[in-house]
Amino acid sequence: MFSDLKPHLVELRKRLGLSILSIFVMFVFAFIFHNQILTWVTQPLNDALTEVGLMIESKDKGTWHVDIPDSNVTTSTAQEVPKSAAQLSLEASHSADKLQNTLSLASKTSIEQDNTVLGMLLKEAAIAAKETAKSTQELSQALQDLNLSKKITSTTDNTFGGMITTHQVGGAFFVALKVSFFAAILAALPFILYQFWLFISPGLYNNEKKMVIPFVIGGSVMFFIGVMFAYYVVTPFGFQFLITFGSFLYTPLINIEDYVGFFTKIMMGFGVAFELPVFAYFLALLGLITDRTMIDFFKYAVIIIFVSAALLTPPDILTQLLMAAPLILLYGASILIVRAVNPEVKEDDEEESNK
Numbered sequence: 001m002f003s004d005l006k007p008h009l010v011e012l013r014k015r016l017g018l019s020i021l022s023i024f025v026m027f028v029f030a031f032i033f034h035n036q037i038l039t040w041v042t043q044p045l046n047d048a049l050t051e052v053g054l055m056i057e058s059k060d061k062g063t064w065h066v067d068i069p070d071s072n073v074t075t076s077t078a079q080e081v082p083k084s085a086a087q088l089s090l091e092a093s094h095s096a097d098k099l100q101n102t103l104s105l106a107s108k109t110s111i112e113q114d115n116t117v118l119g120m121l122l123k124e125a126a127i128a129a130k131e132t133a134k135s136t137q138e139l140s141q142a143l144q145d146l147n148l149s150k151k152i153t154s155t156t157d158n159t160f161g162g163m164i165t166t167h168q169v170g171g172a173f174f175v176a177l178k179v180s181f182f183a184a185i186l187a188a189l190p191f192i193l194y195q196f197w198l199f200i201s202p203g204l205y206n207n208e209k210k211m212v213i214p215f216v217i218g219g220s221v222m223f224f225i226g227v228m229f230a231y232y233v234v235t236p237f238g239f240q241f242l243i244t245f246g247s248f249l250y251t252p253l254i255n256i257e258d259y260v261g262f263f264t265k266i267m268m269g270f271g272v273a274f275e276l277p278v279f280a281y282f283l284a285l286l287g288l289i290t291d292r293t294m295i296d297f298f299k300y301a302v303i304i305i306f307v308s309a310a311l312l313t314p315p316d317i318l319t320q321l322l323m324a325a326p327l328i329l330l331y332g333a334s335i336l337i338v339r340a341v342n343p344e345v346k347e348d349d350e351e352e353s354n355k
Contacts, residue, residue: 273326276331
């Protein structure tokens with residue numbers, strides 16, 4: 001028995017060796033561009049941090065907090081806010097201008113009435129009032145600048161400070177290795193699928209061997225569609241929800257090592273999940289399943305899909321549905337594919353064909 005399996009094991013070792021070699025070659029090229037790949041990987045997280053930061057900042061701007069001695073009162077109406085020093089200084093400036101105009105008019109009137117000495121005194125008082133008004137305006141501007149500076153500092157201190165960090169000495173290096181390996185798998189996937197097909201092709205008929213191109217191309221395309229769906233649809237919603245939850249109380253410091261592992265798990269999970277129509281087509285081609293088999297298994301498949309979605313996605317119902325809903329649709333499409341490739345033959349039709 002072992003002698004019968006030995007040629008197949010040798011062939012399997014050859015195909016696995018070539019697949020691993022292709023991943024290694026792609027890994028070398030991917031590591032050269034690991035900075036660009038890492039930027040692409042962390043883009044959904046950076047976008048989520050930015051969106052949550054804007055949400056928190058807009059919420060902070062919508063409420064005025066006024067500190068009152070011996071009490072904690074929060075108000076949102078301008079009438080209850082006391083006048084600031086800048087406002088009082090501005091009112092003093094207006095009063096000084098009014099005094100200057102009054103003294104100038106009094107000085108002019110006194111001079112016209114030959115009260116020269118009184119007119120000179122009033123004139124000097126008007127000049128002093130003018131200088132006072134100028135100084136008061138400068139003070140008002142300085143106080144406004146000071147208040148603006150304090151406001152900016154306070155806003156900076158209270159804004160969302162989430163960031164991506166690393167807790168290891170060689171964290172950046174190991175992250176570069178991880179993202180390069182992930183990119184290498186994606187790049188080598190068509191070749192890996194081709195090696196898989198070459199391993200099973202000796203057991204197929206000649207007409208079935210012709211399906212190598214649809215299998216390789218279809219498998220690669222569906223895997224990339226799953227990855228892109230997870231990247232552009234699932235992760236933006238999932239990351240924003242998870243970061244928003246509790247971000248008003250805590251500042252998230254995302255560990256890049258944990259994030260990369262989490263990200264690759266989601267991408268690979270969606271990529272493999274979207275291979276469902278390809279695997280269904282392949283199994284139908286071998287005669288292992290029919291459309292009736294898949295229809296009868298549908299109720300169990302829904303449970304398996306939701307459990308898998310819960311394990312492969314962030315722990316929230318939104319991203320779980322975003323994965324489960326496409327998989328259910330793909331399962332329905334797989335039923336149609338299997339029906340076209342290997343439909344169930346009814347007993348009456350089978351008896352007629354035997355006759």
